[in-house]
Amino acid sequence: MTDPVAQLREQFPDAILSTSDTSAVPSITVKPETLVDVGFFLRDAPGLTYDLLSDLTAVDQLELASPLEPGARFYGVYHLRSVSRDGTLLQLRVPLPGGDTPTAPSLTGVWPTANWHEREAYDLLGVHYEGHPDLRRILMPDDWQGHPLRKDYPHGGEHIPFSPTWEDEEFKFLGQQIMKAEQRPEAVPGRMDSKHMVVNMGPQHPATHGVLRLIVELDGERIVSVEPDIGYLHSGFEKQAESVRYKDFVYYTDRMDYVSAMQNNLAYVLTVEKLLGIEAPPRAQAIRVIMAELQRIASHLVWLGTHALDVGGTGLALLMYAFREREDILDLFEMVCGARLTTSYMRIGGVSADLPPAFVPRLRDFLAILPQRFDEYGRMLTDNPIWRHRLEGVGYLSKEDAIAMGVTGPLLRASGVNYDLRKAQPYCNYDQYDFEIPVYDEGDSYARYFVRLNEMRQSARIVQQAIDTLPDGDFWLNDPKVVPPKRELLDQSMEALIHHFKLYTEGLKPPVGEVYYGIEASKGEMGFYIVSDGSAHPYRCRVRTPSFSNLSAVEMMSKGHLFSDLVTVIGTIDIVLGDIDR
C-alpha cells in the first residue's frame, strides 16, 4: 500500500485536516502539533519512505483572496520525495498558529536538511520553529529589521543609495560606513573553541567560488568545525517574482545558477506550464533537452576546471582545456538565442526561437570531438597519483547522510543512490532517450569526479539522440492565451493583434492554485513552488535550489580533514553562490 493519504489517515485519524490533489501531486494538510510525528511516519513507514525533504518553506496568505489554508495567516509547506520509490512527490501543508508571529514545530530531528531551510523561512517570513537548534538569520544580515517575504513588508520603501549627482544627500556619508577593524569585535561563533585557530575563509577567497564565507576552526591544519555564512549574493528573487509577470521571471532565473541558465529556465517554464496545464510541442521539448544537456556539460566543465584549479593550483592546464570546450557550447547558445551566459532561451509554451539552420551541423561537429576531449581530461587526472591522493576518501558522504541532508544531483549519485529525476520523473520526454545514470558507491570526491565525468558523456549521448530524432513542427505552443502569436500573423489577423496586446500588457493569468515542480539540473533538484492567486503575477514563488541543500553538508564532509581538503570539498560540491543565495 503506497497511498500516503490512506496510510496516514489510518495511523493518525485526527491529524489530517484536508487533502487535495494539486497537479497530480497528493497534498495533505495536517495539524501543526502532529507534524513531527507525521514526518517520522512518512519517512519511516514501509511503502511510504519519503526520505528526502526536497523543500520547506512557508507562505504568507495576507493578500490571498481565497486562502489555501483558511484560518491562519501563514502556512508551512513541505515537499517530500521518496528516493527509493522513484522520487514520488508528496506535499505537506500545515496552517501555522500564532497569527502574525507564526510558530511551527521544527523538523530538524526528522530531516537534518530542514535546519537551513527553516532558518531561511525564519529569516524571510518570520516563522519561529520550535525546537530548532540554531534559529538565526541565514540570508539577510543579522541586524536586518523585519522579514522581507511577508506581504506587509514595505515594498520599495528602502532607502536606495543611488543618485546622479555628488551633491545629493546619500553621498554625504560616503566612506563613513567603513569601520576601523578594532571597532568591531571578533565574532567567533559560540560553539568554536578559542584554543583553536579560527580562520575566516571568504567572502573574498579564491577557492570559495564567489562570495561564500566559511568560518573554520582549525586545530593545527585539521578542521574541527566549519560554519558557512551565506547570503552575500542574496538578491531577493523570490520577492521580485511577486511583482513581475510570469513570463518576465524567466530572465531572473538565469541569474540564479548562472553557469547553467538553461536548466533554471527549464525548471521555471515547466512549473508554470504545469500550473497552466499545458505542454510544449514535441520540437520545443527536444530543443529544450538539447539545451539542457549542453548546459549540463558546460556546467560540469566549469566544475571540472575550477575543481582542478582548486586542488591543483593556477598552473594546472586543465582549467583552460575545460573552458575551451565550454566556449564551443556557449557559441552554440549564442547561435540560438544571442546570449552566452544568461540565455533566457526558454519560454512558457516553448522556446524563444527555432534552431538556426547552421546549428545542427555545428553541434554534430562538436559532438564528434567531445569524446576525445573527455578522454584527454581522463588521461590528465583519472590515474594521476596526486589527483587520486587528493580526492580519494576526502569529503565522504554516506548514502544515509546524503539523503538526510537533502543532497541531490551528482553528489547523491556518488554516494550510491540511483536517483535522477530525468529517469525517476521524466519531463520533456526524457524517457524517449537511451542513457544511463552513473552511480558510484564510494561516496568520496573521487567518485563524484567519476559521476560528473560520465554524466557529461551521457549528456553528449542524449544530445546526439535528440538531434537525430529532432521532430519537425512548431517550437512554440499554438495557444494565443499563453504564447504571443507569430509576427507575420499580426499584420493579417485582428484576433492575433488583440492577443498580442493582451499578453504584453496584462500577461498571462494562470488559474488559482499552487504547484511544485522539480527537474534534475546540473547540480541536483531545481524546483519551483508557485502559488497563483489568479492574477498575472505569481503570488508566491519559492525556488528550491540544489546548491543550498548541498552546501549544508559541507561541515559533515570536511570535519576531521585537513585545511587543504576543505578546498577540495567546496570544489566537489560544485557550488554556485547565485544558486545558494538567490
Next chain:
Amino acid sequence: MDLSSIDLRAIGAWFHGLLISSGMSQTGIHVIEALVGALLLLIFGLTLVIFLIWLERKLAGRIQDRLGPNRVGPYGLLQTVADALKLLTKEDVTPLDADRVPYNLAPGLAVFHVIMALAVIPFSNRVIGADINVGVLYLMAVGAIGSMAALMAGWASNNKYALIGGFRVVAQLLSYEIPLVLAMIIPVMVSGTMRMNGLAVAQGSIFGFGWFVWTLPLAFLIFFVASLAEGERAPFDLLEAESEIVAGYNIEYSGMKFAWFFLAFFMNSWVLAAIGTTIFFGGWQGPFVDQLPALGVIYFLGKTMILFFVQAWVRATFPRLRIDQMMSFCWKFLVPMALVLFAAVAIILKLNLPQPLEAITLLVANVAILLTGVTLLGRTQRKALYAPKRAFTPTIPRL
C-alpha cells in the same frame, strides 16, 4: 666576429691594469674587483628574472592553450617590466600589528639568499663568482636563509593565512633540505670535491657521457623532486597555495616588497636548475668548449633553461599535494631512498673498481634502488587507495 677572440680574461686583465695604474693598494684593488664582480652577478640575476617570468608565463600560456603575455613589447617581452613598474606605484601597506623588523627584513632576505647562491655557480670554466672549495656546503648554508625569510614573513605579518603558510614553510623547506643535501652529497662523493667548478670539471668526458645524471639517475631524480619542493614549485607549492591559503606567507605584502618575493621565487627556481645543471649535467661542459671557452656559458645557460622548462611543465601537469602527503612522501620515500643510495654509493666507491666498471655498478645500484623503492611505494599506496573513510561520525538521526 671570431668567437675565440672573446677572452674574458683579457677584459679582467685590462680592468686590473686600470686599477693598478690608479696607484691603489693591493687590498683595495681586490675589494673593488670583488665588488664589481658581485655587481655584475646581481645585474645578471635581476635581468634574468625579467626574462624568466616572461618565459614561465609564456610557457604556461602555451601549455594551457593560451597565448600568454603578448601586449607589451615584442612577444610580450616587456610585460614583466610593466608589471614591476606597476608594483612600484602601489601603496606599501604594513599591517597594523605586524612585527615590523622581521616583516620588513623578510623580502630582503628572500632575495639576498638567492643572489648569494649565484656567487658559486660556474657559468663557464672561468666565469664564476667565487670558486670556493666548500661550494656545495655554502649553497646549503645560504639556502637555509630562504626558509628563514619565509618563516619571518609568515610570522611577522600578523595574519592567520600567513601563519599557516609560515608553519608549512618550517615543515616543507626544512624536511626537503635533507633529501636535497643527500642527493647533492652523492656526486660530491664520486668526484671527491665540493668545489662547484670541480664538479663540473669532473664530468668532462667526451659527449656528455661523464655527466653524473647517467651514472647517478636516482640521485638526480631525488635532487630534482626535492628542488621542486625547495623552490616552492608545483606540485609542492603549498607554502603559497593560492586556492587554500591565498598566498601563504606573503599574503600581507604589497608593492615592491611583494615584488621582491616574486623575484626571489623565480630566481630561486632558476638557481636550483643551475645547481642541478652543474652537479648532474656537466655544467658548462660541451663539445668544443676547450677551444672556445665562451661556448661554456651558452651550454650552461641552455641546460639550465631546459631544466627550468621542465619545472614549468610539471607545474601545468600535476595537482598540488596536501601537507601530510608531502611530508610522508619526503620522510617515508625520498629520505630512506636517498640514505640507501648514499650507503650503496659509499660502498661501491670503497671497492675501488676500475673506471668503466665503477660507473656501470653505480648505474645498476641506482636503478635497482629506484625500482625497489617505487615497487614498495606502489604496494603501500594501493592499500591506501579505494578506501574512502569518514574522518568523523556525524551525529544526525539515523534513517
